[in-house]
Amino acid sequence: xxxxxxxxxxxxLLWGGVFLLLAGGLNxxxxxxxxxxxxxxDFIVLAGLMAFSLYEIGFNPLVSLPIVALALxxxxxxxxxxxxxxxxxxxxxxxxxxxxxxFGFSYVVSNISFLIWGSQFQSIPFLQGxxxxxxIALPEALLVCSFVAFALSAAVHLWLTRTKHGKSVRAxxxxxxxxxxxxxxxxxxxxxxxxxxxxxxGAAGALLICLIPFQATSGGEMTVQAFTLIALxxxxxxxxxxxxxxxxxxxxxMTQYFLGANGAAGIIYVVFVxxxxxxxxxxxxxxxxx
Amino acid sequence: MLQAIIRRICTxxxxxxxxxxxxxxxxxxxxxxxxxxTGPSSPPSLFExxxxxxxxxxxxxxxxILHRPLELVxxxxxxxxxxxxxxxxxxxxxxxxxxxxxxYSADLTAAVAPIVNRAxxxxxxxxxxxxxxxxxxxxxxxxxxxAARIMLPLLDLAKSKxxxxxxxxxxxxxxxxxxxxxxxxxxxxxxxxxxxxxxxxPITTDFSALALxxxxxxxxxxxxxxxxxxxxxxxxxxxxxxxxxxxIGFSIGPIEPEFYKGLGGVAEDIFVxxxxxxxxxxxxxxxxxxxxxxxYDLDPTxxxxxxxxxVKTYAAAIERVGKIDQDAINKALxxxxxxxxxxxFKVNANGAQIGxxxxxxxxxxxxxxxxxxxxxxxxxxxxxxxxxx
Numbered sequence: 001x002x003x004x005x006x007x008x009x010x011x012x013l014l015w016g017g018v019f020l021l022l023a024g025g026l027n028x029x030x031x032x033x034x035x036x037x038x039x040x041x042d043f044i045v046l047a048g049l050m051a052f053s054l055y056e057i058g059f060n061p062l063v064s065l066p067i068v069a070l071a072l073x074x075x076x077x078x079x080x081x082x083x084x085x086x087x088x089x090x091x092x093x094x095x096x097x098x099x100x101x102x103f104g105f106s107y108v109v110s111n112i113s114f115l116i117w118g119s120q121f122q123s124i125p126f127l128q129g130x131x132x133x134x135x136i137a138l139p140e141a142l143l144v145c146s147f148v149a150f151a152l153s154a155a156v157h158l159w160l161t162r163t164k165h166g167k168s169v170r171a172x173x174x175x176x177x178x179x180x181x182x183x184x185x186x187x188x189x190x191x192x193x194x195x196x197x198x199x200x201x202g203a204a205g206a207l208l209i210c211l212i213p214f215q216a217t218s219g220g221e222m223t224v225q226a227f228t229l230i231a232l233x234x235x236x237x238x239x240x241x242x243x244x245x246x247x248x249x250x251x252x253x254m255t256q257y258f259l260g261a262n263g264a265a266g267i268i269y270v271v272f273v274x275x276x277x278x279x280x281x282x283x284x285x286x287x288x289x290x
Numbered sequence: 291m292l293q294a295i296i297r298r299i300c301t302x303x304x305x306x307x308x309x310x311x312x313x314x315x316x317x318x319x320x321x322x323x324x325x326x327x328t329g330p331s332s333p334p335s336l337f338e339x340x341x342x343x344x345x346x347x348x349x350x351x352x353x354x355i356l357h358r359p360l361e362l363v364x365x366x367x368x369x370x371x372x373x374x375x376x377x378x379x380x381x382x383x384x385x386x387x388x389x390x391x392x393x394y395s396a397d398l399t400a401a402v403a404p405i406v407n408r409a410x411x412x413x414x415x416x417x418x419x420x421x422x423x424x425x426x427x428x429x430x431x432x433x434x435x436x437a438a439r440i441m442l443p444l445l446d447l448a449k450s451k452x453x454x455x456x457x458x459x460x461x462x463x464x465x466x467x468x469x470x471x472x473x474x475x476x477x478x479x480x481x482x483x484x485x486x487x488x489x490x491x492p493i494t495t496d497f498s499a500l501a502l503x504x505x506x507x508x509x510x511x512x513x514x515x516x517x518x519x520x521x522x523x524x525x526x527x528x529x530x531x532x533x534x535x536x537x538i539g540f541s542i543g544p545i546e547p548e549f550y551k552g553l554g555g556v557a558e559d560i561f562v563x564x565x566x567x568x569x570x571x572x573x574x575x576x577x578x579x580x581x582x583x584x585x586y587d588l589d590p591t592x593x594x595x596x597x598x599x600x601v602k603t604y605a606a607a608i609e610r611v612g613k614i615d616q617d618a619i620n621k622a623l624x625x626x627x628x629x630x631x632x633x634x635f636k637v638n639a640n641g642a643q644i645g646x647x648x649x650x651x652x653x654x655x656x657x658x659x660x661x662x663x664x665x666x667x668x669x670x671x672x673x674x675x676x677x678x679x
Contacts, residue, residue: 011498114328128554129529264496265491
């Protein structure tokens with residue numbers, strides 16, 4: 001039993017990494033731009049299916065990862081310049097308008113995926129083994145997903161705190177008007193943030209399709225999961241998202257083992273409702289954010 | 291001059307009298323259905339559609355039914371039950387089709403069955419869940435192996451090997467519930483012991499803990515009533531946690547070629563029951579497979595075969611009745627016994643299929659191979675499962 005508990009805990013932590021990978025890009029985009037990108041899940045699916053096609057012509061998913069991330073960087077830039085930049089207004093009005101715009105765009109992306117790949121579930125047979133340490137099996141796909149999620153989170157954190165571009169991004173996040181007054185090119189920063197967030201979705205898609213089969217319409221569920229996670233952590237908070245991801249990973253695995261798999265599917269929402277009641281700003285969010 | 295005018299008037303009058311009769315003689319028999327041409331279920335739905343279309347093409351090339359060609363009236367329900375219900379209403383009232391075929395999936399069939407039945411139209415279905423054939427709908431007739439019987443070849447093979455214990459994982463939906471309930475009952479009736487049985491939600495993606503639990507009692511068999519994505523998720527988790535059993539088998543999911551494509555070698559030696567396979571020596575199957583490959587450049591799946599057999603069964607029932615009369619066709623479908631590409635078509639008084647049986651396939655060296663029943667098998671089953679490489 002002791003060994004089983006350790007196994008479950010490790011699995012939970014690793015699945016936390018998968019959740020973090022799922023939500024990282026969305027968190028960055030919301031943190032900087034206050035845009036909830038409802039096409040985020042569809043970006044992940046598009047990226048995953050691109051990685052699938054690259055795998056079909058002989059590309060290892062780890063090689064496809066930067067290619068797909070770059071493609072999604074471009075798609076993010078296009079979305080920002082072609083769509084979101086044209087939406088006027090500020091505050092809650094702008095948030096609602098961008099929400100509706102990305103909601104509509106999610107249909108465009110998922111239908112493009114559908115036209116190209118059809119609606120069959122696709123997956124990549126990669127990293128299906130496990131590393132066994134002390135009798136505890138660590139699935140390779142989960143290990144790599146978690147590693148990439150943590151590495152990306154750390155890289156984004158360093159970028160935001162240690163580089164001039166990152167500081168510009170944070171300045172825009174705090175006050176767009178203030179940053180513009182100080183000479184920061186706000187349009188460029190928004191472009192950069194949305195593109196980097198989309199590239200993170202691309203990296204997530206290229207890896208997740210090795211773990212979870214995708215079909216063109218899988219994006220909606222992923223967006224809901226990712227949004228729930230970042231809201232739980234405190235919208236835009238990176239450490240909060242990390243904590244939320246680990247909490248959900250452990251909660252899901254433990255619930256599945258002790259209470260049954262049907263309960264596990266809903267645990268993310270039970271935890272979310274509990275946090276909304278007892279800590280409405282999320283685990284590490286600022287008051288009034290959620 | 292006067293004679294010419296009279297002759298012309300007579301000609302027009304005669305043609306006028308004859309043309310409705312001629313039109314009636316050649317008016318097509320309309321067969322209506324909604325199917326998921328788009329949406330999550332479109333891959334198997336499209337196979338069904340191909341089966342329907344090939345059968346209709348063959349019948350029309352042979353002169354139609356009652357010397358009338360068949361015409362397919364179809365709509366895309368996008369896999370949505372309420373859309374399907376509206377479309378069946380349209381087929382009945384606006385299109386006034388003569389015969390009905392079912393949409394893809396048990397949930398959509400359950401949505402349209404009351405509408406079709408209330409209108410007094412016969413509908414030959416190809417969905418396996420049983421609740422449309424429990425006596426409540428007298429015009430709904432089943433043309434596929436019922437869900438309750440689909441997993442039984444796995445138990446038959448297990449019995450022959452002396453396996454005694456099993457763990458069952460089942461998707462929490464109509465088909466999963468019914469198939470796993472029947473599997474449990476049949477296993478217990480055969481003296482086997484179900485050590486673990488758990489259902490999971492359709493949105494489950496992480497099966498790690500479930501795989502650990504299923505393997506803990508060390509069962510002889512791990513069986514799942516699944517679709518594609520969940521069967522792949524479970525198998526990945528079993529492999530990653532090094533959980534194994536002598537026999538591992540899942541419903542539906544491993545039928546799809548994408549099952550092997552997504553899992554590679556992990557899919558080796560996995561069993562999947564089916565109601566049809568191209569190598570079966572059933573009536574007309576060789577020709578059906580040849581024609582299907584020629585028309586679509588694909589091997590027919592069981593979805594295509596049951597759909598093809600449904601149209602052929604309709605044709606036989608109508609030829610027997612000699613007219614388009616819903617009650618008479620319904621009675622003929624209940625009475626008829628017919629050898630189709632799927633097997634021996636026979637239904638009970640409620641319209642539930644009792645003739646068609648199930649077969650067992652196994653993934654061997656990247657290919658599906660028919661391994662059970664022994665009399666029909668193309669190869670021996672590989673048992674026990676050799677463990678994860």
